[in-house]
Every structure is written in C-alpha cells, then in structure tokens.
Amino acid sequence: MELKRSETQLIEAVSTIITEEGFSKIGINKIARTAGCDKVLIYRYFGGLDGLIAVWAKKHDFYIQAYDTFINRIETVNEANLKQITKEILLAQLHFIRENKMHQELLLWELSGGLKFKAIRDLREENGHKLQKILEQKVDTKDLNISMYITLLIASINHIVLSTLEYPLFNGIDFSSDTSWTIYENTLCDYIDMLFEKFNR
Amino acid sequence: MELKRSETQLIEAVSTIITEEGFSKIGINKIARTAGCDKVLIYRYFGGLDGLIAVWAKKHDFYIQAYDTFINRIETVNEANLKQITKEILLAQLHFIRENKMHQELLLWELSGGLKFKAIRDLREENGHKLQKILEQKVDTKDLNISMYITLLIASINHIVLSTLEYPLFNGIDFSSDTSWTIYENTLCDYIDMLFEKFNR
Missing domain, CATH: 1.10.10.60 (Homeodomain-like)
Structure with missing residues (x-):
C-alpha cells in the first residue's frame, strides 16, 4: 500500500x-x-x-525488520548453511546498530527506563523471538538449547556499540580503531563456530 | 588510613x-x-x-574494585585454575551489577552520554585493563589473544542486566525468572570452557 x-x-x-x-x-x-x-x-x-x-x-529497529529480511533464508536453509546465516544475522545487527543513529537513540532511551513506547519492545520481542524459534527448531538437540547462547552474543553487540559512542575504550580496547571492530567481528564469528561445533557433537 | x-x-x-x-x-x-x-x-x-x-x-564500581579483589589470585594462579578464576570473575561481575543499584545507575548514566565523570571510566579502564593484561600473559599463544573474547562476554553481562531492569524480556527470554539467570550463567561458563579449549589446542 x-x-x-x-x-x-x-x-x-x-x-x-x-x-x-x-x-x-x-x-x-x-x-x-x-x-x-x-x-x-x-x-x-x-x-x-x-x-x-x-x-x-x-523502519528503524533492526530486530523488527530482521524478521522480514531473514525469515525466508532461515526457513529454507540447510544444515551446512545454518552457521553461516547465524553469523550473517549477528554481523548485520552489529553493522546496523553502528550505522543507525536512530536505532542507537532508541536503545539508549529504552535503557534509561523509557517504557513510554513499550509497543516497540513488544514488537521486537515478538519478531526476534519468531526468528530465534525457527533457528532453534533447526539446531536444538535433546539436551541443548541454542537460544541463550545467541542471546548472550546479541546483548554483547548492543553494549559494545552503545558504550563506545561517547567514550572509545571498553575493557582496555580502543573501539575508535577499525582494527578493534574487525577483531570484535572475528571473535563473534569464532564463538559461533565453537557453538555450532558444540551442537554438532 | x-x-x-x-x-x-x-x-x-x-x-x-x-x-x-x-x-x-x-x-x-x-x-x-x-x-x-x-x-x-x-x-x-x-x-x-x-x-x-x-x-x-x-567503592561502587565492580571493575575498579575487582582489581584489588582478584589480582593476588590471578598472579599466583596455575594453568589448571585459570579457567576457573576467569569464570569466577565474570560471575562476580554479573552478581555485582545485578545487586548493586548504584553501579547500574552509574553505567546507565555513562551510556546516556554522561562524560562529566570521565575519571571513573578512566579508572575502570586502567584497572580492568591491568587485570586483563595479567590474564593475557598467562593464556595468550603466538597467534591467539584472549582479550577480545573476554571483552565480548563482559559487554554481554552489562547489557543483559541493564536492559532487563525495566522490561523483563530480552530476545524472547524472560529475565524476571531466576531460571533464565541460571541458564545465562551456565551459558557464560560454557563459552569460557569453549574458549580455554580453543586456547589449549
């Protein structure tokens, strides 16, 4: 329309x-x-x-639009590509938050206790959750559930971006340097590799 | 005195x-x-x-006081205990932030762009960094540097706590339930296990 x-x-x-x-x-x-x-x-x-x-x-929240962007690919993905698409979604989240000033403002405002637009978090939870549920169906084993492993990484991405907007250092690493972001991305992908190795055992 | x-x-x-x-x-x-x-x-x-x-x-910032708390143990630790103490420090960080309302306020205020007390972040960076440097000396190999792997986990802890203070859901998980926190802690420890396995290879 x-x-x-x-x-x-x-x-x-x-x-x-x-x-x-x-x-x-x-x-x-x-x-x-x-x-x-x-x-x-x-x-x-x-x-x-x-x-x-x-x-x-x-238009401006990554996880609300991620559902539309990735749902088809996640639904039709085969086992070999599942790790790859998980990396792509998390790196897309990182790039989106780093580049989208409005999404940064939204997250900061929510953190400061702004529940006036609870509808946005409800919508994000609904969509992020659906994406995750489909991933779980593909990956989970009887004893292992991937959900918290991914959630931990997503939280890290948000915090590193938000906490280095005004002050470049975090835990002794200078995030005003592009090299640090490259190492961060590689580290994220490394954890996803370790995770899928664990789930394939 | x-x-x-x-x-x-x-x-x-x-x-x-x-x-x-x-x-x-x-x-x-x-x-x-x-x-x-x-x-x-x-x-x-x-x-x-x-x-x-x-x-x-x-008195109120975890990483500023963590140095004094953990420095002796990290300095005298042997290789077998290094993984254990890394888990202990990160879990201590999680418990400290969850329980310490003042530390939460401080982190939120810093995120909102409050650089008035830049001295606190400087002090935190100085101390957190020293702790990390000693860990690195014990763990790093020629090709692998543990610093970013730990930093990624630390950022996750901060964000999960702060973003669930007012709104319980994060990525479809309900953090108003103690079970979720237990699973989060286990997931954190699991990543540390995977990490040390990688570094021991």
Missing part, C-alpha cells in the same frame, strides 16, 4: 524530533507541528501515538 | 543523591548540603569533585 504524503511526513517527523531533540521529546502535538499536519491524522492513519511509533520502529 | 567522619559523610552523600535523584544531579553544592559539611572540605579531602567521585567509584 502506498503511503499518503501526510503519512510519510508524520513518520519522518518522528525521525526529525529524535535526531534533533531525543526520544523523550516525542509527543502527538510536537509530531503534528513538525510534520505540518493536523494531529487528527495521527489517530486516523495510525490509531494514535503508539501505532505511529510502531510503524516508525519497523 | 581511617576516614574522618566528614569524609565518610561526603562519600555517603554522593550515594544518597544518586539513589534519590540520579547521577545527573551530582554537584559540589548539593553534596556539601546533603552531607551537612562545608564544600571547602571536598577540595581539602579529595582535591575537588572528580577526586570525590573517584573515591566513591572505588
């Missing part, structure tokens, strides 16, 4: 406010004013603020 | 302000008022606000 011009303007207004003033400043009136639309349209098009934010998040 | 009563009061005032109003509210005047001391004492005892915060951080 093609979006109406004012729908697009409202979604872009959310991005503008986040970029210029931060997540905490988002509100119905401010969005309408920034978009140059009547606030009634936010209710008409999106059913309200939560609905608009959910549509915005689909 | 025994602390003077007013020194202790000033350090405790920092904790009080953080607990009641958050990190961003810390300032010389407010600390002096809360402690019921003259602000001149902050300069006399600690050389200023950064100095006071650094002393406070030594």
